[in-house]
Every structure is written in C-alpha cells, then in structure tokens.
Amino acid sequence: MKSDVEISQAARMEPIVKIADKLGINEDQIEQYGHYKAKINFKPTDQGKDGKLILVTSINPTAAGEGKTTVTIGLGDAFTELGKKVALALREPSLGPVMGMKGGATGGGYAQVIPMDDINLHFTGDFDALTEAHNTLAALIDNHIQHGNQLNIDPRQITWKRVLDVNDRELRQVVIGLGGRTSGVPRQDGFDITVASELMAILCLSTSLSDLKERIGKMLIGYTYDRQPVLVSNLKVQGALTLLLKDAIKPNLVQTIEHTPAFIHGGPFANIAHGCNSILATKAALHFGDYAITEAGFGSDLGAEKFMDIVSPRLKKTPDCVVVVATVRALKLNGGADKKHLNEENLDALKRGIVNLKRHVEGMQQYGKPVVVAINKFVSDSDNEIKYLADYVANNLEVPGEVITSWADGGKGAVNLAKQVITACDKPAQFQELFAPDAPLTDKMQAIVSKIYGGNDIELSRKAQNALKRIEKMGYDKLPICMAKTQYSFTDDAKSLGAPENFSIHVSDLQLKLGAGFIVALTGKILTMPGLPSHPAALDMDIDENGRITGLF
Template sequence: MQTDIEIAQSATITPIIEIAKSAGLATHEIEPYGYDKAKIKLDDDVERKTQLGKLILVTSINPTPAGEGKSTVTVGLADALQLAHKKTMIALREPSLGPVMGMKGGATGGGYSQVIPMADINLHFTGDFHALTAAHNMLAATLDNSIYQGNPLNIDPRRILWKRVLDINDRALRHVTIGLGGPTSGVPREDGFDITVASELMAILTLSTNLQDLKNRIKRIVVGYTYDKEPVMVEDLHVAGALTTLLKDAIKPNLVQTLAHTPTIIHGGPFANIAQGTNSVLATKTALKLADYVVTEGGFGADLGGEKFLDVKVPILGKTPDTIVIVATIRALKHHGGVALDDLNTENLEALQVGLENLGRHIQSMQRYGVPVVVAINRFTADTDAEMQTIKAYTQHFNVEAYTSDVWAKGGLGATELAQAVVEKANQVSDFKPLYATEDTAVEKLNKIVQTIYGGQGVELSAKAEKQLLEFAKYGWDKLPIIMAKTQYSLSDNAKKLGAPRDFVIHVREFVPKLGAGFLVALTGSILTMPGLPKHPAAYDIDIDESGTITGLF
C-alpha cells in the first residue's frame, strides 16, 4: 500500500494557471510560485457573483490518537461535489512545521483525498509562516530596543505580553531570560517563546479583510503595560507600517489543487486549541465569490474550531455555514468509550455505544446554531457493518443522518452519498443563531460556551483572571468575543476525561487581551502556547535522497 506522500508524488499535477482559470481567475489575478502554486492578488472592489456560494463547515468529534481524518473528509467531499458537477472550491489552513516535525503530522488530507503539492504545503510553502515569524520577532526586537534606548514609553519590563515565536515545537524556550551580557546587550528580563501559529499576528492575518484592515489591527496590538499599568500598543512603537510591509505577500491567499484538481485555497494557520483555528477570512470569502460550493473546516473538534468559526469568524466573514458536517471514526468513538489503542480493530458495540455520547454532544452543540447537520463516518478497513449501523441508528435520535465516507481509499467516489446529502441540506432554509450577544459580559460568554458547547456546569476564574476582567472593563475590553484556549482531547479542560463528561467546571487561570485580533483569550487548565516534541518526533522518519525525493513525511 502506498503512503500518502507516495500517492502525492505519483500524481499528475495540472499547471496552476489552468487551475486558476477553472476557478474563474484570470492570469493577471494570480502570482505563480512556480508550476503548481500561486498567490491570489487581493481584489476588494470586484464582486464576482451577486450571491456568495454555499458554505460547508467540516468539524469533528474530539480528536484521539486513533485518528479522525477531518481534512481527508473535507478534500474527499469537495472532490465528490466536483464529480456531481457542482462548481466547488476548498478553503483550508496552512500546516505548521511544529506538528509536521512533531507528532500530529500535516494538514493536506490523506490517501486519494489530498491537496498537492503535499510536501511543499507541509514544509515552507510560499513562506507565509516565515514572514509572520519575522514580523512578530521584529516587533519583539523593537519593544526591547525602546526599553534599552531610555524607555520613553515608560514600559514595565515585568508586564510585557509580547513573547517571541518560532514555528517549531521547542519546550526549552517556554521560559527564557534575555538581555544578559552586559550594558550593550539590552535590559535583562524574563521572556518566552510561543509557536508561530499562536502569535496574535497569525490571528490578525486570518481575520483581516484587506491590507489596510491588517495595518489597523496591528496598531491595536497590546504588547505590555507601563509602570502606571496603562496599556502599550504597537501604534505607540510606530512600527505598524513596517510590520504590515513584511506581511504584504503573506496576506494574499494561496492557490493549489487536490489530486482530482479541485481548486483549493490554503491560507493562515492558527491552532484551534489556542487560537481561532480556521483559515483566513480572505481565503473563504474569495472561494465563496468564485464557487457555488465551498468546503472549509474548523480545527480539532466542534467544541473548539467549530464554535470559534461560528462565533468569531462568521461575524467578520458575513456568511453563515449552510451545512455543518461532523466527522467521526469508529476507532475514535471506541477509544472515547474506553477501548485501548491496541484493541480498536476488534468489534466492540458496547464501547462504541458509550463513545457515541461524545458525538451526540457535538451534534447537539452544532444544532444549537440553527444550521443543518450531517455526520460523516470516516471508514477504516477494520470497521464492521454492525458498528456502522450502530452509529447511523444513534444519530437518528437527533434527526441527523450519518453517511459512510471512504475517501482515503476512493477519493471523491467514496463520498457520493455524503455529497448528495450536503447539497440537499445546504439548499434548505436555515436560521443561524449566535451563541452569545455582543453585549454579554466575558463571564456570560464563558458560561454559555461551557454549558451549551461543552456540557459542563460553568466557568471558574482564578483570582488573577477576576482581577484582569476588572481592569479590562476600564478600557471596554471586557465584552470582546472569547477564544477558549483548552485541550482538544476532551470537552473539559482535563485531557484525560474522554467521552462526554458531566458535572465539570472549566478553570480559567488568566486572560490574554488580543485587541488587534479583537478577542480575549481565556487560558484554561494546563494549556501551553509552545508545544514540545514527543519522544519519537516525526522528524526522525523524514529523509531525502540524492535526487531530492522525500520519504517518511507521511
């Protein structure tokens, strides 16, 4: 059996200029990055269609080591829609090198439902993440330089929020001391590194509607506080123009294709467990202008990427999903039901029934938004017919149909029924209802997320978090949208509580104001913004031969 990268390497690639043409883009509207990738030029003034296309949001149950294959289903579903003669595009996030070289892997799908060029996308692609890293660290350097050069802004080095970033998992950099080496080496202080995808610049890039909006958002970034505890913003440092200049190409969406040549836009890459977990507004909006059906996804489970897409991205995008697809696998559901990883290939209907409560919780939370929901069962070879029927019978209790997706092995042909159901649902009249109102307080928003989406009792704030909200109220920040930074593995803030836990409380230890992005990040449990490498990183298995052929990527 061929690996994902072997399948990708044997694919026939259509020139990107032809892919652009099939999507409705003229040659002068793209900037080719070689033969198989291109940037799409920003075009704010041209509305190509009087009505935007249908938007399909793909999300999932809580991820497990058993695998869910959300991106694979996203790609396969889009290819199936193309086979049904629906003009379709995909909008996805860019992979981070952290997971690629760490544990999770890439984000281009798998098997015969992949986006190509797979290796390029999963490695340096068009350089967007490098530009973000450079811009982020340029701001950090400017901040420390201001302190070194007499500190005219009266910045308190103990109250700096802006860490440095790196697009690699490196736990040794979570807490560092900088400025050592004497008077010419800066002012000593404690600092740390986040992974690039946790940078507020990443969130800003993915939420900006144009270049000027990007610059205005960058100006509002809070980098720290003065000795008088007043916020210091990028605008005070006079580098918003320089940072925007570094991001002038990174803001342009990237165009590639699937194995079946479905046009795909890949742009932006915030994680859903520490940020909003979706591709850029510009990517999704561009696809909606060009295609009749746009398939996109939210990172991790519906409790994270799904909720954030609906409550944070939708108001800026100005378009609600027409259908929500929840991806599940029998293996993952059995794991949520208590089955060990080594035993997942054995039929176990009792454990499956227990694990299905996790799927049920996500179905209910997504139905809350008033959008039609379908379930996609991503098929594995060990799955039995009895297990498939158990899931399909269970979802009917929620008036939701479940469809088998066999896209890893068959590509778009493995999602024919799913695609037909998605089209039917997408053409129904929906009544989208946001989870919370803009005027709700932060605590009210938090409780609605915990109680409605997670199924918990509510939220508990640390003394520090309570004090922060009182301070934020002085500046009008206390009613911003909420981004929950929470483990992806559980509906709770305890990664070991699988399935559908009850009677739990989410503990918020502190908030991080991200005024440029326009939200408050609530750090829960032991969530980290700089991951570490596992004992056996994926990097150990990656190699390249003398001809430049890559192996072991996936």
Template sequence: MKHTKTAVQSDIEIAQQASMKKIMDIASLLDIEEDEIELYGKYKAKLSLDITKRLHNKQNGKVILVTAINPTPAGEGKSTVTVGLGQALNKLGKKTIIAMREPSLGPTMGMKGGATGGGYSQVLPMEDINLHFTGDIHAITTANNALAAMIDNHIHQGNDLKIDTRRITWKRVLDLNDRALRKVVIGMGGPTQGVPREDGFDITVASEIMAVFCLAKDVADLKERLARIVIGYDLEKKPVTVKDLKVEGALTLLLKDACMPNLVQTMEHTPAIIHGGPFANVAHGCNSVIATQMAAKLGDYVVTEAGFGADLGAEKFLHIKTPALGFNPEAVVIVATIRAIKMHGGMSKDQLKEENLEALSIGIENVKKHVETVEKFGLPYVIALNEFITDTAAEIDFVKNWCQKNDIPMALTQVWEQGGDGGLELAQTVLAQMETKKPAFTPLYLSEDTLEKKLEAIVTNVYGGTGVELLPAAQKQLQQIVGEGWGHLPVCMAKTQYSLTDDAKKLGRPENFTVTIRELKPSVGAGFIVALTGNIMTMPGLPKEPAALKMDVDEQGKAVGLF
C-alpha cells in the first residue's frame, strides 16, 4: 500500500508512528523455543547460540547479499533496500529474515547517519538500534581497552615478555569520531603512573576485536581467535600475542553475552537479526557469522548487506566472510540511484534535481563495473534502482533501456515510500534469477596465492586498475608477514569507499590507475591482512556541523532529530 503524506516526514517521525509487535510475537514466527530467547524490554531480545546447535541438521536458507555502487553524498539507500526486500519477500509468502549490522555511534553522531533503513523500510526500534541498542559495541570497546590496560600493566610490572614499547600495534578504541585521540602519549606523571609511550585510538568498529567478534563461529572459536591477536613485537622483533599475555579468557568473558545475536523487527514485522558492525572501508563490513548462520537456520531466505559498494563490502563478504560462514550467497542485489549515477557522471550534489541524460550515460559505467565484479564471482544478480522523487521519466527509461540493452536484470524499487509493496518487483526479479541461474561461486584468488597476487587480483578484477605499488614500509612488512607464516591469509583492503581507486575524488569508472599500499597490518585473530591505501583513517573526525547538533529529547522523552 502506498503511504500518502501531505508533507515528507523524517525517518524518525515515521518510525515513531509505527506499531510494533512484542518481540515474543516476532520470535513466535520462527523456530525459537522459550528458553532460547532473552528479553531486553518489550521490543528487543537476544537469541541463544543453542538455536544454531539445535538446528544444525536443518538445511540452510538461501542468502541474498545486498551491495551497491560506490556511495556518494546523494545517498543510495542500501539498508533501506535490504529491509524493503525482506519485507517484500515475506509478502510473497517466503519465510524471510533480515541480517544486518549494528550502527556505530561515530557515523550516527557525525555525518553519514544511522543504519536502520529509512521511510517505511526501517528496522525498529530505530532509536535504540542507532544509539546503545543492547550494549554489544560497548562490550567490544571494553574488551579492546581491557587488553590495552593488560599490555601496559604487563610492561609496568616488569615486562617479562620483553615487549618493545616502540612496536606495540594495539590501540585503544572509542565508538565515536574523535580526531584528537588519533595520536596520544600515555603513562605520564612519574614511575607510579606506568611507562610513558606513544599510543592512539581507533574507532571501535575498526578494531580487530570487532572483526574477530563478527567472524567467530561460536564462543570457543571466539576465544581461539582472540588468543591469536598480535598486540605488538618484542625486542627481538618477534610477535607477542594475547595468548602470551594469558588474557584470552578474560576477554571472552567480557564478550560472551554480546555474542548472542539481537532480534528486532521491521515496520512490517519481518524478523531482523542485527549483530556486529565492522566498517567496510577499514574492516570487512559484514554482520556476524553467528547471526547469519542462525538466520539461515531460522528462515528460508536471508537478506543481508555488506557495507559500501561491491568493491569493498561485497568483495570482503565473498573472500573473508564466506569461508568462515561455510556457504555462499545465492544471489546479489546491486543498489543504485539515478542521483548517485549522475554524481559519478560529473554532476555536483546541488545540481541533481536537474534532468541530465549525458551525466547518466557517463556515470552508469560505475554501475557496469560493479556488475562485472559480481559476474566474475559467478553469482546471479539484480540491479535495484532505488527511486527518488526527483527522478524523471526520461532518466528512469534511460537506465531501464541501458539494462535491457546489456542483458542486465533490473527492478525499480520504491521501498522508502511504500515499504514491502515497493519492493515486490525487486523480490520477484531476484527469485526469478535464483531459479534460472544457479550460482557458480568462484573466489578471485586462492589462499595459497602470494599476498602480492591477492592484492593484484583485487585491484585488477574488482577495481579495474592496472596493478599495485607497495611503498618501502609495506614491502618490509610483507617480508615479515610471510616470514611469520601469515601469507596464506586473505586480504582486507582499507580503501576509500567513494572511488574504485585509492583517490576519493576519482568518481565514475577510472582507468589506467595503480593502487598504492602504504602499510600492511596483520590481523591474525580476525584472520586477514589489512592493506592500507591512500589516506584512509581508522579514527574518523567529526564534520563541521555534526548530526549531533540536531539531536535532542522532547518533554515526553522521545528522541528528536535522529534522521
């Protein structure tokens, strides 16, 4: 049903008018037993890991991965399409669960906004989810900083492990954007205050513990991964791990309750499991393996997303998450908007209301590159053209004709305005592709390939570049990584989300470029090697006018200005 309003309402206004069901009623739609759910108020709950154990013989539901073109300030609506597609599939009688990431307070209070969808395709209660939710990210922050405290205490108490204070790689974290904490000095104030050294903060969602949390299969696997984390190097330049410090048990204890996935609902009462929240430009950008596995046991279809464009989130889902998950997606949805395509074609944000078929014809090459990437992985796909009110009939026809000419399946979606009804065409198109085109999933590199070959494979096949250049520091780190026996690990590229290159200003589909790797950082616990490119930051800063300036609470205690 189309929702008609005299004036366009904000996402939070729409969410606050929505009618939620008690979370036990949502759980009753799924194969969940009473002692497998732990309530967090009326509308949120945590799900026991025993569910996956009990249903281990049940066939997995089909996973649909939602990705996008390179994001722009014009907005693409990937989370909105994820929610809308899940609602639409349920309207078609398909037992569907949505599996998404938890929002970080950094983007929420900063510039990008939350991650609960929008309009009539939102997960609820959106205020809780976008703020503290059930405390999972706080638990990850605490575990990370507990490890930092243990490191400095070990050094202060005699440093039996001979940790080189100049080569400690572990940083403290905070789940907010705070550029002032990127580089700090700690331990000042004399001998009773610890050993002075340089340190720094990352944002929590960029931390290795967040990545470990999201890639672990269960609590035992979580503990093993935590134990493998390298916190720095000793005076002989040998790695020092969490296991050496003997604190993996304490860290696991801090995270054990957070390991339970969170159950909420959409505006149309479709079950949604929201768990974990790594960034996709500096981490792997997918919700937890635990949550996706559980959703696949509870539903016949799972709609999940990976952060930013297919060059980041989808590539990392397929190379990093899929091996941990144990099965691959059955289909991929590539979200695009006419507004974003026009920006990739050279238009500025303030011009986007104007019809411009020439900019569309240039910018659509960005769409084509992401299509080619998904094709290389051997997966069926559909383009979801997320409609905006400023789109003209000529512009929509241009994209439709382009897709038809290139034999690319496409569906126009209006899920922001119409909820699940606005995603029925997309849902039907996705189901048709899944029925007619079976996935032939093929990774773009193998674990036994060298790290250089893995980097080349991503840059040439996914980004469309000509090759990779490793700066001297990265070359030295590569030798050490291989020498330590970590060369078999997959690569997690830390790259700008706005461009296929490592230069955020190069929009569209650039050609004849190389990607420069300035640093290679082993995340042995997570199980990948981070390759830092360009000027990517692991602790973002706030914009000149943060979103927080518009936020408030009214006299009834309701949130105001939260999108």
C-alpha cells in the first residue's frame, strides 16, 4: 500500500494557472511560486455574489483518527465530480506537529491537496514570515527598554513572548538579558509555537493590508509600572511589522489530486486561538466558487463554535450547511475500547461512545443551520459497525448521514455525501446566535459550556477573577470570547471521553488579544508550546540526492 507522500508524488499536477482559470481568476491576480503553487491578489471589494458556504467539523479528535481534512478534500472532489464549481479553503500545516506526532494537514490517501510535501514543509513561507514578524516585535520591545524605556514598560509585565514553529518544550520558560548591561535587562520570558502567536490569529481575521496594520497596532504587549496597557501603536512599529507580512497575507492556491482548486492559508490552533483558515481565503473561495468548502480545527466544540461566534461576524457570512465527521474507530475509543484492538469489531464500545457524536450534532443544531453527518469509513470497520452507526444517525439524530470512502476512492467516494450537502444548502434556515454579542463575558462562557459542551457551569480562578475585573475596567468586556480548552474532551480534562455530564469548566486566566479582537479564556492545562513525543515523526523522514522525500506520512 502506498504512503500518502508516495500517492502525492505519483499524482499528475496541472499548472497552477490552469487551476486558477477554472475559477475565473485573472492572470494579473496570480503570483506564481513555481509551476504548482501561487499567491492570489484578492480584495474582498472585488466580490460579486457569494457562493454557498459549507463548514466541515468533527467529533472530538482521538488517537484513532477522524480524517476531517480527508473528508473535506474528498467532498470538494465529489462536487467537482458532479460538475459543480467549487473551491476549498483549508488551513496550512504547522511544522511543529509535522515533525512531532499529529501529522500534516493535507488529507490522506486519494483525497489530498498537492504538492503535499511542499505544503507540509514551509510551503510559500507564510509561517516563516509570521515567526520573523513576531520575534522582531519582541526584539523591539526589549530594545525600547534598553534605550531609556520612555513608555515606562514594566519588564515583569511584558505579555509578548517569542515564538518558534517547532515543538520545543525546553523553551517554554527561559531567562533572557544575561551577560551584562550591553545584553539587555534580565527577565523571565518564554516561547510559544508560531501558530499560537496573536499575529497568526490577526492574519487570519484581517480583510485587507490596512486592516492587518490596524489590528497589529492594537496588540497588547504588556503594562507600565503603573499598570497601564502598552500597545504596539505606542512603539510606533505597526508599519514595519505589517511590511514583513505583505506577502503572507495573500491566500495560497493549490489543487487536489483530482484538480479541485484549494486555497490554503493560515492556521491558528483551535485549542488556543480560533482554529480556522484566513477570512481572505474563505472569501476568495466564496467569490470564485459556487460552493466554498472550509473546515474548522479539532472538534465542533472548539473550531466550529469559534467559526460561528468569532469568524462568521467578520466574514459576514454564516455556513449554509455543517458537516460533522465521525468514525467507528474514534467512537469506539470514546466508548472505552482499547486502542490496540480498534481493528476488531466491538459494537458494545461503539454503542457507548456514540453519545459523543450525538452531542456534537446537537451542539451544531443550536445555530439553526442544517447538519449532515459524514461517516468516514476505515478498512477495518466491520459491516455491522457501519450499519449500526448509519442507522443511529438516521433514527436517533434525525439528520442526513452518508458513508464516505474518499481515502481509498477520492471524489467518487463522497458523491452521495455531496448530494446530501447540496440539498441541505438549499434549505431555508435562519442563523441563531448562541448569545448576544454584548452579553457579559461570564454569560458568553456559560452559554458555550452549557449549549455546546453539555456542562453545568464555569468556575473562575482568583487570577481569572482579577483579570476579568481589569478587563471590565479597561472597557474590553464586550469582546468575543475564545475558549482555550483540550481538544480531546467536552470538559477541560483530556481523559474524560464520550459525553460527560454534570461538570464545570475551570477558567484559570483571561488574556486580552486586542489585535485579534477577542479574549482568550484559558481552561485546564493548555500548553502554548507543545513538546515532541518519544518517537517524533522526524525520525522516519529522509530525502535522497535527487530531492525525493520519504517518510512524510
């Protein structure tokens, strides 16, 4: 059986200008990066009538794999198979997980975006540019303090860390400025992974270069000795940082194995930030396609909720249909099955774990838009298990559901799902807000916990309570809330699988992200700089003298 990278390398790619032509993208809007990748000069003011928007999400991710991106790409290829003008809008992979354990973000099998090796390894340099811009700001902050500190910045209250797009636990906590007066002011600092940078969130929420610069100027970098906020605009460097991102803000265009156009741009983590690709990429897909298919990070409790409550108001468009991806394997794991025996039929575990899917579907139905379930079939799934899951969706959830086999069959394996989605998109449906935009922060968090997670309450630590008071005093308490929570559970305990009940979400801190325009609520134990596993994926990767890559999934 061929690996994903072998399938990708064997695929015949069409010149990217031909892919652009399928969507009616003008030649003067294309900046080619070789033959098969391009940046697109697209301005939302160019928009005419928008296409239909399809949001793909899933149950809680597990070690068993859900294949959400594979389903998204397969669904796009199925639309192409049906003769529809469609465009995908996906996130870029972070190098940290690629070299670590999560893997890439280009799909799998015969439902992939290509060239997958380029996309997973630096791509067009967007993440490198973000890393440089972020760390340039960090250097400018410390340089300001070194040369007189006119803004009276308290080094102990600097909130702007440094970043690196590598999983490096050794850098979570560091001491900088050692070496005497010429080496700066000694202080405690730390590194986050690049995708946790507020600049990443800003890039993905900006609608233009001027909007990007304005948002960068609003970023909070720390406080003065008398506890007054210090913004990037106070340093007067928003212009310099923006010019470092002048190319990174442009959406990237590639193709699937079946030559469906795909915009791949940005990738904030969904358990730290809002977890969706850029608004510009989604707007481009909506503008150039009759159907735009996008996905949100992790499960519906994280990425999809944030798409609805944070992204959609900026996008000025809500999904016409939501697809929830589920697998027999993942549901069995949620039902207590042993990870080592997931290839064996286990209806009892499936029956216990299927409540996880039920809660995700019900959570998405809160928004009033049609929901369709995609059952991503693995070769190890038994006929009895697939039948039980399909019957449960039809009889208990009362939403359309289809089995999808795109990993093995490409677009043909998702044609029936595509037909269900097209029908759902044509149904009249009124979007329902989860909470009022100007509701108190605690009410917003409570609504998410009760309506999406299925929990009872929120509990704020003393630190979070003090942060809330500061936020209210500063007048930022009406901003959207971005819940930072484990992706593995509806609760803040990663080991609590299935659909737990009677639980509270523990908020440890509230962080202002003024450039992104939301407040992050940290819950449980959230790491903004992951570590590598005992056997990193990097150990299996290699390249020969001809440049042929092996071991990349």
